[in-house]
Amino acid sequence: MYKENKRPKLNLKTTPLEFILNAISLCLIILSVVYLIVEWPSLPNQVPMHFNGVGEADGWGSKWTVWVLIFIGSLLWVGMLILSRFPHVFNYLTEITDENAEFQYKNAKLMMTLVNTIIIVNFTYLSYQIVQVAKGLSNGLGTWNMLIFILVLLGTIFTFMFRSLRVK
Template structure:
């Protein structure tokens, strides 16, 4: 029960895009924009059911990978990281949920701002680059994994 209580904030953040999709579902047409080019112009339409898959791939996989990784760590070195793993989980879950909500908003408005997405990705790389310096060697996260050393 205690472990589930720790998961509630992560689940709440991960479910935000799905709740937003349910909220706008009936207002979406059957064919929705699925891809924009670098200029922000729509270059592919798809069925609105593809949005569910897109959300799961962005938010769901991020959430489940970080949920599973500590249990398959062969030497349990992730446990020695303290709160760093949870901080990284929170930041990436927030980022992916925010990106998913932005995608849904763009689909609904049929407009996109690629500079916003590029700025968010740039901030992610800057954050990860600074954060990975503080992570101790382990099997899954960072640059100092056994396979790279």
């Protein structure tokens, strides 16, 4: 048995799936930046910065605030990427032992990478939609955006939690 600070520290390699998911996330961040640079001259001075429960814009701000979303998304991505390299410090639903450490760490690391990608996909969509609404090309985010995001995110987390509990 290990206490949190006595858990085995394993040198886990990045799996091909984790590499692909991280590459997708990075490409989406870059795509968001390029898209915003291209659309910048045609953006009005006021852009939507808040949307109500049905996806309609109900708060507006300076067009410069669009960069905040990309900055926060990038910061989150980097932070979660770094954190995923230290799975021995995560909280687990089961006790970490020599026998289950490798599986539990790999499971948690993949979950973090997938959650990171889901968040970046959503941030990319939000950045795109903010520009579309600001330019009058869209009415809002749509009714289902936030619900789908939350369900996919929670579904992913619960799936990995279930996997973690299955293996003792």
